[in-house]
Amino acid sequence: MLKMTHINRVYRTELVETHALREFSLEVESGEFVAVTGPSGSGKTTFLNIAGLLEEPTSGSYLLEDHDVSRLSDNQRAKIRNEKIGFIFQSFNLIPDLNIFDNVDVPLRYRGFNASERAKRIEEALDVVGLTSRVKHLPSQLSGGQQQRVAIARAMAGKPSFILADEPTGNLDSLMARQVIEILEGINAKGTTIIMVTHDPELARRAHRTVHVLDGQVANPEAHYSSLPAAVDASNNAA
Amino acid sequence: MTIRPILSALLRNRTGAILVVGQIALTLAIVVNAVFIIQQRLEHIGRPTGMDVNNIVSTRVQGFGDDYDHLATVREDLAMLKSLPGVVSAVASNAIPLSGSGSATGWRDSDGEDPKSASGNYYNVSAEVMETFGFSLYAGRTFTPEEIDSRVVADTPGNYLPKLVMITKELAIELFETPDVVGRMLFDGLGEGTQIIGVIDRMMGSWVGWENVGNVALLPSVSDRPWTRYAIRVEPGKADAMVPVIEKALEDRNITRVVTSTETMESMAKSSYDADKAVAVVLTIVVFLLFIVAGLGIVGLASFTVNQRTKQIGTRRAIGARKRDIITYFMTENWLLTTIGVAIGSILAVALNLWLADAYGLERLNYWYVPAAVAALWILGLVAVAGPARRASKISPAIATRTV
Amino acid sequence: MFGYYLRLGIKSISRHPALSFLMMLAVGLGIGVSMTLFSLHYTMSADPIPEKSDQLFAVTLDAWDPEDSYRGNTQGLPPWELTYRDATALLESDIPTRQIAMHKSYFTLNMDASEIKPFMVTTRQTTKDFFEMFNVPFLYGSAWDSATDESLEQVVVLSKATNEKVFGGVDSVGKTIRLNTHDFRVLGVLDTWEPKIKYYDVNNGAIDESEDLFMPFALSAALELPFGGNTNCWKQEEIVGHQGMLNSECIFIQYWAELTSAQQKSEYQAFIDSYANEQKKLGRFERPINNRLDDVVSWIEINEVVPSDLTIMVGLAFLFMAVCLFNAVGLLLARFLAKSPVIALRRAVGASKRAIFSQHLVEVGLIGLGGGLIGIVLAVFGLMGLSTLIEDIDHVARFSWSLGAIAIGLSLGATLLAGLYPTWRICRVQPSSQLKTQ
Structure with a gap:
């Protein structure tokens, strides 16, 4: 479903050259729930950017559902992000001017669905996260947990191939965090692949598999459906 | 504070800088040219007329009946008008100075070969011309009632010339190169001569936009063509009140004629200058709005830069910059932009003026307008940036340690 | 999508009424001043008998x-x-x-x-x-x-x-x-x-x-x-x-x-x-x-029916409008850059650059429209003012539907042109900038 092979990503400024990812390879199967962990500066964010087609790799190949997506135009990447990828961010990133309904509507608009199709999908998505009664509310009128559930609805409404979650519980207290992770598990159980970047070892443990990134490479390439190694705990605490 | 780091910061935020510089440059170019035009118009409107414009009422009568005797009517009208309470004096004239309507002709200094010539308005007037218009005599004398030439048009050539004339100093100097011309002869285009008996200090003719408006000749004559205008000098401050009184007094004489266009000379002069005044007013408004818009533009962009650099400013404060240093920084930055703007603007201003002079015959700029406008924009820039700079200086040094 | 962009534009404007009004006012002042003078110029130089003006000739010898x-x-x-x-x-x-x-x-x-x-x-x-x-x-x-x-x-x-x-x-x-x-x-x-x-x-x-x-x-x-x-x-x-x-x-x-x-x-x-x-x-x-035969339009022109004063003032007024537009561009740029996070998000969830460009151009257009309307109101008052300054020009100092259309067109055109740069700038926001933890 997602296959990255020998991905390199180099950032250049006038003075410095930073290798954010080096020879990074990773394969994710359809239906998996993968946690990506690693200390700050390890290359997690760069991985997420490239996996989410927000950035292009400097070299290497990236196959998404058997199509090479490593060398696409800006437009083509936008189209794939819209149709195949759902994003969930640490700070929710809802549009403050728009109400809940319109926020979930955003990716569907760019998809070009007609009004009734959009309404149906928004309804369904909000139903999954239990917020159908709040469609007219603005994000500022909701709690953080509710906002993140709206963001999940927005990510799901387009029925993507996989969801990329960036520290989805990072800005939430533990109760709200649990609700959010349960919803994600529910979605995954219905077949949607989830790739989640997190610092939280407890959260990582709930994934099927944990990929640990260190210095721009996968530190545990052999890990499959295993529990988190002790070494990673240590590095997380350090971060 | 050194300018180098400010300059390099500006170069990195080029767009904002270009917007400020562009606004300042255009503003300067417009303001310089607009103020120059305004100044010219005000000078034009403010020229001395040589007459007591504020206390004169004018009117026009037109006879139409078979039994209408124009020459007798004029005589009686003038006597009646002079007897009205509030009236100082009255004169019959074919036209009223400053009104936009009148006649002009070319005058010559001799009837010989290759004469000098000058054109100017002329007025066919009755004897009371001097006390009515209120001009002052430079030399010589005015007409006596006996000298007024009353003719029947049908018997005389179209452009007949009375034997005596009074002229303005300006016309005298243009033709004879001296104002002392009493006793000399003035000639018309046909070579007919008339003797100059008086020279008027100053009197403006009919068309205020005409370059020869100061060249005036007064001819002592009343024709029997069935119409004339009267100028009536009234007691000071009574002009407006006397308009209906005069109109009614003339109408009440019940002659087969129409009395029209009774109005104060002041209002006639005012409408002659309408266009000049409109130009001055419109351009004043434009200049005023420009200063507001350009000022707000500087405030807006300075606020934007301050917002963008909140953290940087906090850091500067944290490492020891005083509030004064922050204010100086922004003032200097803005002063630099204004200076670049006015430098470009000065060139634009002069170029615009040259182009206007070339395409529309506008006069060349007095170049001191440029430094005056530069100074004004410098002040505007400093005043406009003061607010945002003060706000920047109030940014807490604690911002530096926050992660936002 | 136009309807969607329109809704977003209206929302964005009503969320920041003061700044939006300031932008519209900047455009409106420019349009108002230039349309006041342009209207007079336009009416005075307009073909008074368009159906046959090219067949009527003033004969001069x-x-x-x-x-x-x-x-x-x-x-x-x-x-x-x-x-x-x-x-x-x-x-x-x-x-x-x-x-x-x-x-x-x-x-x-x-x-x-x-x-x-x-x-x-x-x-x-x-x-x-x-x-x-x-x-x-x-x-x-x-x-x-x-x-x-x-x-x-x-x-x-x-x-x-x-x-x-x-x-x-x-x-x-x-x-x-x-x-x-x-x-x-x-x-x-x-x-x-x-x-x-x-x-x-x-x-x-x-x-x-x-x-x-x-x-x-x-x-x-x-x-x-x-x-x-x-x-x-x-x-x-x-x-x-x-x-x-x-x-x-x-x-x-x-x-x-x-x-x-x-x-x-x-x-x-x-x-x-x-x-x-x-x-x-x-x-x-x-x-x-x-000996000349001049048709109506060139007759009006060679006789300088439109005073050159007026032409000069129209020119200065358009320069004034340029200053106003510079101003509006500055404000737009500030407003749009402040919106970068939201735009990055839209990009992340699949908006193409083109979609972002269109959306913001529609917003710019709305500001231009608002500016045009303010400009028309100002021009109507401006012409009334001119009529009181100069006698007997009431019939030429008059606003008309076609001048209204010109005002709106000018305002839209000028604002969109001026808004191109801020809009282009905002399209270049990186979608990945959303992922950086805030």
Whole structure:
């Protein structure tokens, strides 16, 4: 479903050259729930950017559902992000001017669905996260947990191939965090692949598999459906 | 504070800088040219007329009946008008100075070969011309009632010339190169001569936009063509009140004629200058709005830069910059932009003026307008940036340690 | 998607009413000032008779002073009017479809045994084609015919306003009015006819109203009517009485010809040139041959009906608008850059650059629209202000639907153009910038 092979990503400024990812390879199967962990500066964010087609790799190949997506135009990447990828961010990133309904509507608009199709999908998505009664509310009128559930609805409404979650519980207290992770598990159980970047070892443990990134490479390439190694705990605490 | 780091910061935020510089440059170019035009118009409107414009009422009568005797009517009208309470004096004239309507002709200094010539308005007037218009005599004398030439048009050539004339100093100097011309002869285009008996200090003719408006000749004559205008000098401050009184007094004489266009000379002069005044007013408004818009533009962009650099400013404060240093920084930055703007603007201003002079015959700029406008924009820039700079200086040094 | 962008634009504007209003005000001030002056310019230079302006020609002949050209040597134009003798000679030609010789005069209109106080009227003495040539509408009756042009019959056509003043607006055809000491029979009454520019006689008050009444040209000589407009003479000649004026080299007659084809025009040009050449043999027309046929639009132009002051002010006003637009660009840039996070998010969830570009251009367009509306309001007040500053320009200092459309178009166009840069800048926001923890 997602296959990255020998991905390199180099950032250049006038003075410095930073290798954010080096020879990074990773394969994710359809239906998996993968946690990506690693200390700050390890290359997690760069991985997420490239996996989410927000950035292009400097070299290497990236196959998404058997199509090479490593060398696409800006437009083509936008189209794939819209149709195949759902994003969930640490700070929710809802549009403050728009109400809940319109926020979930955003990716569907760019998809070009007609009004009734959009309404149906928004309804369904909000139903999954239990917020159908709040469609007219603005994000500022909701709690953080509710906002993140709206963001999940927005990510799901387009029925993507996989969801990329960036520290989805990072800005939430533990109760709200649990609700959010349960919803994600529910979605995954219905077949949607989830790739989640997190610092939280407890959260990582709930994934099927944990990929640990260190210095721009996968530190545990052999890990499959295993529990988190002790070494990673240590590095997380350090971060 | 050194300018180098400010300059390099500006170069990195080029767009904002270009917007400020562009606004300042255009503003300067417009303001310089607009103020120059305004100044010219005000000078034009403010020229001395040589007459007591504020206390004169004018009117026009037109006879139409078979039994209408124009020459007798004029005589009686003038006597009646002079007897009205509030009236100082009255004169019959074919036209009223400053009104936009009148006649002009070319005058010559001799009837010989290759004469000098000058054109100017002329007025066919009755004897009371001097006390009515209120001009002052430079030399010589005015007409006596006996000298007024009353003719029947049908018997005389179209452009007949009375034997005596009074002229303005300006016309005298243009033709004879001296104002002392009493006793000399003035000639018309046909070579007919008339003797100059008086020279008027100053009197403006009919068309205020005409370059020869100061060249005036007064001819002592009343024709029997069935119409004339009267100028009536009234007691000071009574002009407006006397308009209906005069109109009614003339109408009440019940002659087969129409009395029209009774109005104060002041209002006639005012409408002659309408266009000049409109130009001055419109351009004043434009200049005023420009200063507001350009000022707000500087405030807006300075606020934007301050917002963008909140953290940087906090850091500067944290490492020891005083509030004064922050204010100086922004003032200097803005002063630099204004200076670049006015430098470009000065060139634009002069170029615009040259182009206007070339395409529309506008006069060349007095170049001191440029430094005056530069100074004004410098002040505007400093005043406009003061607010945002003060706000920047109030940014807490604690911002530096926050992660936002 | 346009509807969606429109909704987003309105939302964005209403979320930041103060800043949005400031931007609209900046644009609106620029539009308001420039449209105030442009409207006046536009109305004064507009084609007053577009349906046939290219077939109507002002005829001018250069019979002026051999020593000195008429309007100064720079322009090389012949005088704007003709002598009486040249005008009557040209009337003999049968080349033009229609042609008129005319001048302005005035009378005292006095009715016997009437409540109406005698009053002055302006008149136009013209040959009969005037009305058909300039598409002058009739309310009652009609113009005179060519026989009347010859017969010296005292007939008159009244303007609608004069008919209202004298006859209370009823059909007055056949009634009599008294002008000075002459009785005239009313032949026709005009309907409302208000050309904004008095293009058929621009040199005697280009924005004056048309005359109060019209009568056959031949009556001018027969009744020795005074010449009410500009009269200019150059020659040192004895002029005795009215007949003297008619025989003189003084100019006071306006002359127009209607020429419907290029061939007809060149035939007529040849005719007036050969007339001038014949006159040369008689010792007149001592200047080089310089006879012109100018159509309505170029006639308005060469006679500088639009004062150059106004043109200069229009130019300065457009420069002022440029300053306002600079301002609006600065504000837009600040506003859009502040929106970067939201735009990055839209990009992340799949908006193409094009979609972001369109969305923000629509928002810019809304600001332009708002600015245009503010500008129209300001221009309407501005024109009212100008009317109070300058007498008798009410009819040209007037806002119209087409000027409104121009204002909106100008505002939209200028704002969109100015908004291109901020919009382009905002499209370049990296979608990945959302992922960086905030």
